[in-house]
Amino acid sequence: xxxxxxxxxxxxxxxxxxxxxxxxxxxxxxxxxxxxxxxxxxxxxxxxxxxxxxxxxxxxxxxxxxxxxxxxxxxxxxxxxxxxxxxxxxxxxxxxxxxxxxxxxxxxxxxxxxxxxxxxxxxxxxxxxxxxxxxxxxxxxxxxxxxxxxxxxxxxxxxxxxxxxxxxxxxxxxxxxxxxxxxxxxxxxxxxxxxxxxxxxxxxxxxxxxxxxxxxxxxxxxxxxxxxxxxxxxxxxxxxxxxxxxxxxxxxxxxxxxxxxxxxxxxxxxxxxxxxxxxxxxxxxxxxxxxxxxxxxxxxxxxxxxxxxxxxxxxxxxxx
Numbered sequence: 001x002x003x004x005x006x007x008x009x010x011x012x013x014x015x016x017x018x019x020x021x022x023x024x025x026x027x028x029x030x031x032x033x034x035x036x037x038x039x040x041x042x043x044x045x046x047x048x049x050x051x052x053x054x055x056x057x058x059x060x061x062x063x064x065x066x067x068x069x070x071x072x073x074x075x076x077x078x079x080x081x082x083x084x085x086x087x088x089x090x091x092x093x094x095x096x097x098x099x100x101x102x103x104x105x106x107x108x109x110x111x112x113x114x115x116x117x118x119x120x121x122x123x124x125x126x127x128x129x130x131x132x133x134x135x136x137x138x139x140x141x142x143x144x145x146x147x148x149x150x151x152x153x154x155x156x157x158x159x160x161x162x163x164x165x166x167x168x169x170x171x172x173x174x175x176x177x178x179x180x181x182x183x184x185x186x187x188x189x190x191x192x193x194x195x196x197x198x199x200x201x202x203x204x205x206x207x208x209x210x211x212x213x214x215x216x217x218x219x220x221x222x223x224x225x226x227x228x229x230x231x232x233x234x235x236x237x238x239x240x241x242x243x244x245x246x247x248x249x250x251x252x253x254x255x256x257x258x259x260x261x262x263x264x265x266x267x268x269x270x271x272x273x274x275x276x277x278x279x280x281x282x283x284x285x286x287x288x289x290x291x292x293x294x295x296x297x298x299x300x301x302x303x304x305x306x307x308x309x310x311x312x313x314x315x316x317x318x319x320x
Contacts, residue, residue, distance in 0.1 A: 008033050014084040016107075023089035024103025027081075031230035035082030038237045039075050045245040046071030049252055059267040063255045066126050067248045070119045074244050077115030081233070086111025091159035092225045100228035107229050108222055112236065113153035119244065120145050124177070126251055127207065130200045131185040132192050132263040141180045148173040156222035167223060171215050178208055192262055199254025203247055210243045 010032045016023045027035075046068045053064035080086040089105040096102060121142045128138045148170045155166030181204055189200040217239060221232035260267065 008036070010036075010083045016084075018088055021089050021105075023087075023105055023107045025092070025101055025106040025225070025229060027084065027107065027229040027233060031228075031233040032082050032084060034230070034233050034237055035078050038241060039078035039082055041241060041245055042071045042075035042078055045248055046075060049248060052252065058269050060260055062129070062260055062265055062267065063126060063251060066122050066129075067251060070122045070126075070244055071248055073118045074115050074240060077111050078237075078240075080111040081109050086114070088157070090157055093159060093161060093163065093223075094225045096225055100231075101225050106222070106225055108156050110153060110157075113149055113156070116149045116152075117146065120149060123207065123243070123247065124181075126247075127181060127200065127204055128185055129263060129265065130196060130203070130251070130255070131189040132196075133180075133185060133188050137180060137184055141177055144173045144176045144180075148177065152218060156218070163223060167215070167218065174211065174215070178211075181208060193258075195254070195258055196262065199251065199258070202254065203251050206247055206250065207243065210239055213239055 008029050011027070011029055016026050049064055049068040049071065053061045053068070056064065077086070087107045087109045090108045091105045092103070095104065124141055124145055125138065128141060151166040151170035151173070155163040155170065158166065185200065185204060189197050214236075217232070217235045220226040221229075221235065227235070
């Protein structure tokens with residue numbers, strides 16, 4: 001019982017020395033406990049999304065698996081940060097007199113950026129697949145996202161004013177992402193039905209608003225050394241809590257009664273034959289994509305009982 005009631009000892013266990021260098025500005029037990037609390041929420045939501053996916057056919061679980069991966073990855077990262085692991089000391093550009101941020105170097109959690117490098121592309125996929133955008137746009141947007149994360153990490157690891165050059169590059173990439181989400185994504189989702197538009201709008205607006213606050217958090221923590229690492233933990237933790245678990249719940253709730261085929265996600269189960277086998281046996285023409293956003297409008301037309309664009313093209317070809 002005494003072990004259960006014992007306070008958090010992660011800081012004492014793992015210490016403030018990395019590669020023989022002691023860090024001056026670091027998290028305390030409070031920051032560690034906050035990280036562990038967020039870890040618990042992330043893990044619970046991730047497992048909950050996985051469990052809820054069992055209520056759907058395997059062909060309808062794409063958003064469940066992507067969203068679960070986001071939260072489970074984040075849970076591991078937050079466990080690492082709560083354990084006072086996954087960091088390195090970096091000399092600060094601005095030496096402050098405030099006791100909470102006084103010192104020559106600061107604890108920089110690279111574990112946070114590994115989390116973002118994995119999870120933010122998945123969040124973008126959640127959104128842009130919902131909108132039914134083509135893979136070319138999705139891949140380009142993910143590239144911009146990786147630029148944003150990598151430049152943020154490099155900037156955090158630079159101790160001179162040159163870090164702000166990386167900050168500017170990352171911010172520019174972020175606005176490129178915003179453009180694709182707000183303009184291209186919204187236009188594409190508008191063709192897929194009111195329920196898809198509603199889900200995309202709720203999750204998209206939430207993402208745009210929350211992501212806009214991350215550069216501010218970076219600027220006053222890793223960048224400007226204005227707030228303590230505990231304050232950094234709370235700021236980033238609240239943002240991540242909204243950007244991942246809250247986003248995930250909203251997305252899964254919105255997708256619950258939406259057929260992924262309407263967004264071009266025509267998937268086959270692993271114990272069924274590909275569509276082209278059935279087409280060949282019946283002597284038909286054409287083929288369906290296993291995972292093609294280019295068929296989104298066809299799927300909507302089929303749901304509504306109308307002819308698809310691909311079907312019309314095939315008919316014209318037969319006439320010729």
